[in-house]
Amino acid sequence: MSKYSRDLKIIIANEFLSGESSEILSKKYAISSRQIRYWSQVVAIHGDNAFQPTPHLRHAEARLQALKLMWTNNWSLGHTSAMLNLSSPGLLFVWLDRYHKKGFRGLEYHSRGRPCMKKPRIEPTHSDDKKTIEALKEEIAYLRAENAVLKKLEELKQAKRQQTKKKR
Structure with a gap:
Protein backbone atom coordinates (compact mmCIF):
# COMPACT_ATOMS: atom_id res chain seq x y z
CA MET A 1 0.00 0.00 0.00
CA SER A 2 1.30 3.38 -0.99
CA LYS A 3 1.76 6.18 1.51
CA TYR A 4 -0.01 8.64 -0.77
CA SER A 5 -3.08 7.89 -2.84
CA ARG A 6 -2.91 7.81 -6.61
CA ASP A 7 -5.35 10.73 -6.87
CA LEU A 8 -3.28 12.92 -4.55
CA LYS A 9 -0.12 12.19 -6.54
CA ILE A 10 -1.85 13.19 -9.78
CA ILE A 11 -3.33 16.37 -8.26
CA ILE A 12 0.04 17.50 -6.89
CA ALA A 13 1.81 16.61 -10.15
CA ASN A 14 -0.74 18.57 -12.19
CA GLU A 15 -0.25 21.58 -9.93
CA PHE A 16 3.49 21.38 -10.58
CA LEU A 17 2.97 20.96 -14.32
CA SER A 18 0.69 24.01 -14.37
CA GLY A 19 3.58 26.15 -13.16
CA GLU A 20 3.58 25.93 -9.36
CA SER A 21 7.02 25.66 -7.78
CA SER A 22 8.02 22.30 -6.30
CA GLU A 23 9.36 24.11 -3.22
CA ILE A 24 5.99 25.78 -2.55
CA LEU A 25 4.13 22.51 -3.10
CA SER A 26 6.64 20.78 -0.85
CA LYS A 27 5.84 23.11 2.02
CA LYS A 28 2.10 23.04 1.29
CA TYR A 29 1.78 19.24 1.33
CA ALA A 30 4.82 18.33 3.49
CA ILE A 31 6.24 16.14 0.71
CA SER A 32 9.79 16.39 -0.63
CA SER A 33 10.22 18.50 -3.74
CA ARG A 34 12.18 15.68 -5.41
CA GLN A 35 9.19 13.37 -4.96
CA ILE A 36 6.86 15.99 -6.44
CA ARG A 37 9.14 16.43 -9.47
CA TYR A 38 9.21 12.64 -9.97
CA TRP A 39 5.42 12.40 -9.79
CA SER A 40 5.07 15.21 -12.31
CA GLN A 41 7.46 13.39 -14.64
CA VAL A 42 5.35 10.22 -14.44
CA VAL A 43 2.12 12.15 -15.01
CA ALA A 44 3.65 14.01 -17.95
CA ILE A 45 4.58 10.70 -19.60
CA HIS A 46 1.56 8.55 -18.71
CA GLY A 47 -1.25 11.05 -18.12
CA ASP A 48 -4.37 9.47 -16.61
CA ASN A 49 -2.73 6.03 -16.52
CA ALA A 50 0.00 7.21 -14.14
CA PHE A 51 0.67 5.18 -11.02
CA GLN A 52 -1.36 2.19 -12.15
CA PRO A 53 -0.16 -1.13 -10.71
CA THR A 54 2.41 -2.92 -12.87
CA PRO A 55 1.97 -6.62 -12.10
CA HIS A 56 4.00 -7.65 -15.16
CA LEU A 57 7.13 -6.35 -13.43
CA ARG A 58 6.91 -9.05 -10.78
CA HIS A 59 8.65 -11.47 -13.11
CA ALA A 60 12.43 -11.57 -13.06
CA GLU A 61 12.65 -11.47 -16.86
CA ALA A 62 10.60 -8.25 -17.02
CA ARG A 63 12.77 -6.67 -14.33
CA LEU A 64 15.89 -7.59 -16.27
CA GLN A 65 14.36 -6.03 -19.40
CA ALA A 66 13.73 -2.84 -17.41
CA LEU A 67 17.38 -2.73 -16.35
CA LYS A 68 18.51 -3.38 -19.93
CA LEU A 69 16.26 -0.55 -21.13
CA MET A 70 18.01 1.78 -18.70
CA TRP A 71 21.48 0.62 -19.77
CA THR A 72 20.89 0.67 -23.54
CA ASN A 73 19.31 4.15 -23.56
CA ASN A 74 21.73 5.45 -20.93
CA TRP A 75 18.81 6.73 -18.84
CA SER A 76 18.91 7.66 -15.17
CA LEU A 77 17.10 5.64 -12.52
CA GLY A 78 14.47 8.35 -12.17
CA HIS A 79 13.74 8.66 -15.87
CA THR A 80 13.61 4.90 -16.40
CA SER A 81 11.28 4.52 -13.41
CA ALA A 82 9.04 7.24 -14.80
CA MET A 83 8.98 5.58 -18.22
CA LEU A 84 8.01 2.26 -16.61
CA ASN A 85 5.32 3.94 -14.46
CA LEU A 86 6.87 2.74 -11.19
CA SER A 87 5.73 4.22 -7.89
CA SER A 88 9.25 5.43 -7.07
CA PRO A 89 12.76 5.24 -8.52
CA GLY A 90 13.77 3.34 -5.40
CA LEU A 91 12.27 0.14 -6.82
CA LEU A 92 14.57 0.22 -9.81
CA PHE A 93 17.53 0.95 -7.54
CA VAL A 94 16.71 -2.11 -5.42
CA TRP A 95 16.47 -4.29 -8.55
CA LEU A 96 19.79 -2.96 -9.79
CA ASP A 97 21.44 -3.60 -6.43
CA ARG A 98 20.06 -7.14 -6.23
CA TYR A 99 21.15 -7.83 -9.79
CA HIS A 100 24.71 -6.75 -9.01
CA LYS A 101 24.80 -8.85 -5.83
CA LYS A 102 22.96 -12.03 -6.85
CA GLY A 103 22.61 -11.87 -10.63
CA PHE A 104 19.38 -12.91 -12.32
CA ARG A 105 18.20 -14.83 -9.23
CA GLY A 106 18.17 -11.59 -7.25
CA LEU A 107 15.42 -10.23 -9.50
CA GLU A 108 12.95 -13.00 -8.68
CA TYR A 109 9.83 -11.95 -6.80
CA HIS A 110 9.80 -12.71 -3.08
CA SER A 111 6.57 -12.51 -1.16
CA ARG A 112 6.61 -10.01 1.64
CA GLY A 113 5.45 -10.29 5.21
CA ARG A 114 5.42 -13.04 7.71
CA PRO A 115 5.48 -16.59 6.35
CA CYS A 116 2.47 -18.81 6.94
CA MET A 117 2.46 -20.95 10.03
CA LYS A 118 3.43 -24.53 9.46
CA LYS A 119 0.48 -26.83 9.74
CA PRO A 120 0.81 -29.25 12.64
CA ARG A 121 1.66 -32.75 11.58
CA ILE A 122 -1.37 -34.92 12.07
CA GLU A 123 -0.65 -38.54 12.69
CA PRO A 124 -2.98 -40.77 10.76
CA THR A 125 -5.45 -42.39 13.10
CA HIS A 126 -5.97 -46.04 12.58
CA SER A 127 -9.36 -47.53 13.03
CA ASP A 128 -9.75 -49.91 15.94
CA ASP A 129 -10.08 -52.78 13.51
CA LYS A 130 -6.55 -52.30 12.21
Whole structure:
Protein backbone atom coordinates (compact mmCIF):
# COMPACT_ATOMS: atom_id res chain seq x y z
CA MET A 1 0.00 0.00 0.00
CA SER A 2 1.30 3.38 -0.99
CA LYS A 3 1.76 6.18 1.51
CA TYR A 4 -0.01 8.64 -0.77
CA SER A 5 -3.08 7.89 -2.84
CA ARG A 6 -2.91 7.81 -6.61
CA ASP A 7 -5.35 10.73 -6.87
CA LEU A 8 -3.28 12.92 -4.55
CA LYS A 9 -0.12 12.19 -6.54
CA ILE A 10 -1.85 13.19 -9.78
CA ILE A 11 -3.33 16.37 -8.26
CA ILE A 12 0.04 17.50 -6.89
CA ALA A 13 1.81 16.61 -10.15
CA ASN A 14 -0.74 18.57 -12.19
CA GLU A 15 -0.25 21.58 -9.93
CA PHE A 16 3.49 21.38 -10.58
CA LEU A 17 2.97 20.96 -14.32
CA SER A 18 0.69 24.01 -14.37
CA GLY A 19 3.58 26.15 -13.16
CA GLU A 20 3.58 25.93 -9.36
CA SER A 21 7.02 25.66 -7.78
CA SER A 22 8.02 22.30 -6.30
CA GLU A 23 9.36 24.11 -3.22
CA ILE A 24 5.99 25.78 -2.55
CA LEU A 25 4.13 22.51 -3.10
CA SER A 26 6.64 20.78 -0.85
CA LYS A 27 5.84 23.11 2.02
CA LYS A 28 2.10 23.04 1.29
CA TYR A 29 1.78 19.24 1.33
CA ALA A 30 4.82 18.33 3.49
CA ILE A 31 6.24 16.14 0.71
CA SER A 32 9.79 16.39 -0.63
CA SER A 33 10.22 18.50 -3.74
CA ARG A 34 12.18 15.68 -5.41
CA GLN A 35 9.19 13.37 -4.96
CA ILE A 36 6.86 15.99 -6.44
CA ARG A 37 9.14 16.43 -9.47
CA TYR A 38 9.21 12.64 -9.97
CA TRP A 39 5.42 12.40 -9.79
CA SER A 40 5.07 15.21 -12.31
CA GLN A 41 7.46 13.39 -14.64
CA VAL A 42 5.35 10.22 -14.44
CA VAL A 43 2.12 12.15 -15.01
CA ALA A 44 3.65 14.01 -17.95
CA ILE A 45 4.58 10.70 -19.60
CA HIS A 46 1.56 8.55 -18.71
CA GLY A 47 -1.25 11.05 -18.12
CA ASP A 48 -4.37 9.47 -16.61
CA ASN A 49 -2.73 6.03 -16.52
CA ALA A 50 0.00 7.21 -14.14
CA PHE A 51 0.67 5.18 -11.02
CA GLN A 52 -1.36 2.19 -12.15
CA PRO A 53 -0.16 -1.13 -10.71
CA THR A 54 2.41 -2.92 -12.87
CA PRO A 55 1.97 -6.62 -12.10
CA HIS A 56 4.00 -7.65 -15.16
CA LEU A 57 7.13 -6.35 -13.43
CA ARG A 58 6.91 -9.05 -10.78
CA HIS A 59 8.65 -11.47 -13.11
CA ALA A 60 12.43 -11.57 -13.06
CA GLU A 61 12.65 -11.47 -16.86
CA ALA A 62 10.60 -8.25 -17.02
CA ARG A 63 12.77 -6.67 -14.33
CA LEU A 64 15.89 -7.59 -16.27
CA GLN A 65 14.36 -6.03 -19.40
CA ALA A 66 13.73 -2.84 -17.41
CA LEU A 67 17.38 -2.73 -16.35
CA LYS A 68 18.51 -3.38 -19.93
CA LEU A 69 16.26 -0.55 -21.13
CA MET A 70 18.01 1.78 -18.70
CA TRP A 71 21.48 0.62 -19.77
CA THR A 72 20.89 0.67 -23.54
CA ASN A 73 19.31 4.15 -23.56
CA ASN A 74 21.73 5.45 -20.93
CA TRP A 75 18.81 6.73 -18.84
CA SER A 76 18.91 7.66 -15.17
CA LEU A 77 17.10 5.64 -12.52
CA GLY A 78 14.47 8.35 -12.17
CA HIS A 79 13.74 8.66 -15.87
CA THR A 80 13.61 4.90 -16.40
CA SER A 81 11.28 4.52 -13.41
CA ALA A 82 9.04 7.24 -14.80
CA MET A 83 8.98 5.58 -18.22
CA LEU A 84 8.01 2.26 -16.61
CA ASN A 85 5.32 3.94 -14.46
CA LEU A 86 6.87 2.74 -11.19
CA SER A 87 5.73 4.22 -7.89
CA SER A 88 9.25 5.43 -7.07
CA PRO A 89 12.76 5.24 -8.52
CA GLY A 90 13.77 3.34 -5.40
CA LEU A 91 12.27 0.14 -6.82
CA LEU A 92 14.57 0.22 -9.81
CA PHE A 93 17.53 0.95 -7.54
CA VAL A 94 16.71 -2.11 -5.42
CA TRP A 95 16.47 -4.29 -8.55
CA LEU A 96 19.79 -2.96 -9.79
CA ASP A 97 21.44 -3.60 -6.43
CA ARG A 98 20.06 -7.14 -6.23
CA TYR A 99 21.15 -7.83 -9.79
CA HIS A 100 24.71 -6.75 -9.01
CA LYS A 101 24.80 -8.85 -5.83
CA LYS A 102 22.96 -12.03 -6.85
CA GLY A 103 22.61 -11.87 -10.63
CA PHE A 104 19.38 -12.91 -12.32
CA ARG A 105 18.20 -14.83 -9.23
CA GLY A 106 18.17 -11.59 -7.25
CA LEU A 107 15.42 -10.23 -9.50
CA GLU A 108 12.95 -13.00 -8.68
CA TYR A 109 9.83 -11.95 -6.80
CA HIS A 110 9.80 -12.71 -3.08
CA SER A 111 6.57 -12.51 -1.16
CA ARG A 112 6.61 -10.01 1.64
CA GLY A 113 5.45 -10.29 5.21
CA ARG A 114 5.42 -13.04 7.71
CA PRO A 115 5.48 -16.59 6.35
CA CYS A 116 2.47 -18.81 6.94
CA MET A 117 2.46 -20.95 10.03
CA LYS A 118 3.43 -24.53 9.46
CA LYS A 119 0.48 -26.83 9.74
CA PRO A 120 0.81 -29.25 12.64
CA ARG A 121 1.66 -32.75 11.58
CA ILE A 122 -1.37 -34.92 12.07
CA GLU A 123 -0.65 -38.54 12.69
CA PRO A 124 -2.98 -40.77 10.76
CA THR A 125 -5.45 -42.39 13.10
CA HIS A 126 -5.97 -46.04 12.58
CA SER A 127 -9.36 -47.53 13.03
CA ASP A 128 -9.75 -49.91 15.94
CA ASP A 129 -10.08 -52.78 13.51
CA LYS A 130 -6.55 -52.30 12.21
CA LYS A 131 -4.88 -51.79 15.61
CA THR A 132 -3.15 -54.67 17.26
CA ILE A 133 -4.39 -56.00 20.56
CA GLU A 134 -1.25 -54.69 22.26
CA ALA A 135 -1.88 -51.15 20.94
CA LEU A 136 -5.51 -51.27 22.09
CA LYS A 137 -4.44 -52.39 25.57
CA GLU A 138 -1.95 -49.50 25.79
CA GLU A 139 -4.63 -47.02 24.73
CA ILE A 140 -7.06 -48.35 27.34
CA ALA A 141 -4.41 -48.09 30.06
CA TYR A 142 -3.63 -44.49 29.04
CA LEU A 143 -7.31 -43.50 29.03
CA ARG A 144 -7.89 -45.10 32.45
CA ALA A 145 -4.89 -43.21 33.91
CA GLU A 146 -6.14 -39.96 32.39
CA ASN A 147 -9.61 -40.57 33.81
CA ALA A 148 -8.17 -41.29 37.27
CA VAL A 149 -6.18 -38.04 37.23
CA LEU A 150 -9.26 -36.03 36.27
CA LYS A 151 -11.31 -37.65 39.04
CA LYS A 152 -8.59 -36.91 41.60
CA LEU A 153 -8.46 -33.24 40.50
CA GLU A 154 -12.22 -32.97 40.92
CA GLU A 155 -12.00 -34.50 44.41
CA LEU A 156 -9.29 -31.99 45.39
CA LYS A 157 -11.42 -29.08 44.14
CA GLN A 158 -14.40 -30.29 46.16
CA ALA A 159 -12.27 -30.74 49.28
CA LYS A 160 -10.95 -27.20 48.90
CA ARG A 161 -14.51 -25.86 48.54
CA GLN A 162 -15.52 -27.75 51.68
CA GLN A 163 -12.67 -26.16 53.67
CA THR A 164 -13.54 -22.64 52.54
CA LYS A 165 -17.19 -23.22 53.54
CA LYS A 166 -16.13 -24.39 57.01
CA LYS A 167 -13.92 -21.36 57.53
CA ARG A 168 -16.81 -18.99 56.84
